[in-house]
Amino acid sequence: xxxxxxxxxxxxxxxxxxxxxxxxxxxxxxxxxxxxxxxxxxxxxxxxxxxxxxxxxxxxxxxxxxxxxxxxxxxxxxxxxxxxxxxxxxxxxxxxxxxxxxxxxxxxxxxxxxxxxxxxxxxxxxxxxxxxxxxxxxxxxxx
Numbered sequence: 297x298x299x300x301x302x303x304x305x306x307x308x309x310x311x312x313x314x315x316x317x318x319x320x321x322x323x324x325x326x327x328x329x330x331x332x333x334x335x336x337x338x339x340x341x342x343x344x345x346x347x348x349x350x351x352x353x354x355x356x357x358x359x360x361x362x363x364x365x366x367x368x369x370x371x372x373x374x375x376x377x378x379x380x381x382x383x384x385x386x387x388x389x390x391x392x393x394x395x396x397x398x399x400x401x402x403x404x405x406x407x408x409x410x411x412x413x414x415x416x417x418x419x420x421x422x423x424x425x426x427x428x429x430x431x432x433x434x435x436x437x438x439x
Contacts, residue, residue: 306332308381308408314389316342316377320410334414338377343370343391346433348414357414358433365391381408385418385430397430406430 304312306320314320315338322332335347339356343365346358355361359368366372371392379389385397385406397406397418405421418431 306410310381310383310406312381314379320408320416322410322414323412325412332412334410334412336410336416338379338391341365341372342374342377343372344379344389344393346410346414346416369393381406381418385420387418387431395431399430 302318304314304318304320306322308314308320319335319337322334323329324332333348333350335349337345337347339345343359345356347356348354359365359370369392374390376390379387379393381387383403383406385400385402385404386394387396387408388394395418397420399420402420407419407427408416409419410416416433417429419427420430422428
């Protein structure tokens with residue numbers, strides 16, 4: 297039987313494994329949920345990457361392609377290619393990349409989403425019912 301939990305689109309939930317066989321693909325726009333131009337995936341070097349794959353050009357933009365993986369604390373010496381977000385807001389990856397939500401430790405509903413502008417953001421559901429960003433891959437998107 298087909299399971300959507302095994303085939304994420306633009307969102308990863310806590311305890312949902314992210315592997316070399318999965319990738320997140322952004323929506324085209326906030327009003328158009330068809331596949332967009334941004335991808336979050338494990339590359340052939342076993343490193344999590346963000347890729348812009350537009351109609352005329354394709355380019356990795358995160359982590360900074362001018363910086364070697366081990367210079368930014370990542371490792372290519374793994375073959376598992378697996379990442380996981382836990383319910384407390386701790387994300388760990390086999391390439392040694394990890395982060396904690398700004399509200400780490402609180403038992404909140406969370407989601408890791410590749411948004412329409414190509415940024416990976418961790419959202420936490422507040423008591424008011426609104427989603428708040430508790431972490432993001434690119435702090436200064438304009439750069």
